[in-house]
Amino acid sequence: MNRRQFLSAAGVGATGCLCGCVGGEGSAPSGGGDTNASNAPREGFDATDAAGDPDPVGFANVSLPVPMDELNRGAPLDAIPAIVTPEFDDDWADVDATLDDGELVVGVELAGEARAYPLAVLNWHEIVNDEFDRPVLVTFCPLCGSAVVAERVVGGDTRTFGVSGYLWQSDLVMYDSESDSLWSQILATAIRGPLTGTQLDLLPSTTTSWGEWRDSRPETTVLLPPPLSDTVTGRVTRDYDRDPYLGYDTSSRVGIGYNDEVDDRLHPKTRVVGVAHGNAAVAYPLPVVSEASVVNDDVDGLPVVVAASTQGTLVAYVRRVDGETLTFEREPGADVLTAGGSRWDLHTGRAVDGAREGATLARANDRSPMFWFAWADFFPETEIHGE
Template identity: 50%
Template sequence: MDRRRYLLGLAGCTGLAGCSGLRVRSEDGAASPAGHEVATAPRQPSFDDIDLPVPERDLVRGAALGSIPAIAEPASAGDWGAVEGTLAPNDLVVGVRRDGEARAYPLSLLTRHEVVNDTLGDRPLLVTYCPLCASGVVAERTVGGEPADFSASGYLYRSDLVLYDHTTASLWSQLLATAIRGPATGMALSLLPSSLTTWSRWRGANPDTRVLLPPPASGTVTAPLDPVRAGSAGSGHVGVAEVTLDVADDRLPARELVLGVTAPDATTAYPLPAVREAGVIEDWVGNLPVVVAADPLPAAYVRVVDGSVLSFSGSVENGRIRGGGSAWSLATGEAVDGPYGGATLRRASTATPMYWFAWVEFHPGTTVYGDR
């Protein structure tokens, strides 16, 4: 069996893969796309055009080894009142909810540290951010079923952050959430839903949330080794001294923020200006019914609840959108009133909004909303 095809099969149903589809009823009686079962979850990132392990020559040195200290001993509190630094209401955070607990990770810290090794709901949590791509990815930080610590390697793959784990010294692509070199090659992390929103919106939707505190309250660790040398047999030249962007797809500006949604049979990028202009977008990505809106950045949810495809319209009001007779928090996907009160929509994206050049690098066949 071809190795790439084997890995596709291995990773395709992990985490948020949502490989199952089901026949559902539409709230307004409209039919789902002809000939398709309705999907109920996005597809896990895949290896459509990538052979593993990735050759060393495809890795680019973006930062010096040890220059990006991962947060290894995170501390959190209800706010930043007791530490030096300012966390303003409109500052952006990556928000995560798990097992009844909520936590916010300020982008100001993620931009400097790129990796946070945390525990939430008594389970290991990995929060990552690539400043070059503006991409945030949250996953369970386990390798081979055991908790593992991660750091930024200083390398880039397709202009995106490359991590390495301290257990096997394998290299991991952030956007693929997969080991691309080393002993763990082909293993995929289980992705977890997250929000990129303002601190005020996140705290308003999660009054009991805690927020990551900056160092020295949170302890950091620098990279103790070169993972390419420790986790690879080869000794070829790796990378260049500077990063250049050569984007062949000019449908959007290279640094246009987009939210990408990948269904089992299609992929769509939603540019931030188009989402803001539309207000609330009710759409289908292949056979995946989604709703997309921005406040201030775009979020996408699968608009299926209890076997019904819900209909959404209108605009964002006070951080909420309306569908099925209920108001839904755009920060969390939870219905706060009406017939679906207490229900939560599933996230339709496996990463936060990112720059166009990063999205299209990994999804060259993507559709762009508004170009159909």
């Protein structure tokens, strides 16, 4: 079993990514000192250590910068074209592809605005550079089944992110076009280049079905696929009715061959929501949570409530409200939790009536649910709830 050191100081989630499997060999940024503010397609960079790299620094228990020989090539630079000018609408009525209620989306709600990013698009593009009330980065790593959303601002400057074509610990490696630094998607941290050690500020997100997201947030809009949205390589298009990872989420296959050992306490593709706090990390598997109906737990002093919707959407919230720790129950057969004299919408964490009406639970997880192997790869000392 691969036992990497526990990344306690980072509060880091995990993932391993198939990013780049749809492309061939090619060049990508090496995380050197070259700066380029243009979003135009580039020829690629020499995959060698750059003289401008800073001295190694400690990030949690990871040494940075990550050596080039720990990065694995998955595709050429921008072969998976990140979206840089996203367009949205109420639905896909005018799109030459279908978006069924059961299709998975990454849901983001900021400053009273809700948007959905279908995996049918993210499987092909992996990164969306967006704007809410602030510049926002929406990412998805298909091999890990994980979404990470963050502010794309560093030192007051907005960054534009793309897919480098590299993998690190089977995770998507991004680059920002302004500094050509390389970034771990899961760590949301620059791992090579001028910005090494810089962390992005994470934002809450949910991986759920389009139907559930739309029903709980009727005013939502949804990302339109290219060519309606523009990418770093122009107005490309893909077959958005085809899943390029069909069958991967149920197989025992892990990544694209770079994971030598896998934590076998669970099936590698078991979906878990992970909570890391202080010096502890706990994974909550979907089957265990579904059977329990609702889980009230404590992660190194952080009181959490974990539940799964009737359609299998995992959520984790902090169950402390106005200084009081609540104990939640579940209304039978409904996506409704009860505690503190109120009923709470499982999908949004909002109290819909009673003494706490209007209150909203804070999310306990920094990253959306993901495959077990990915969480365990970055949190090898993680506990598994129910074991």
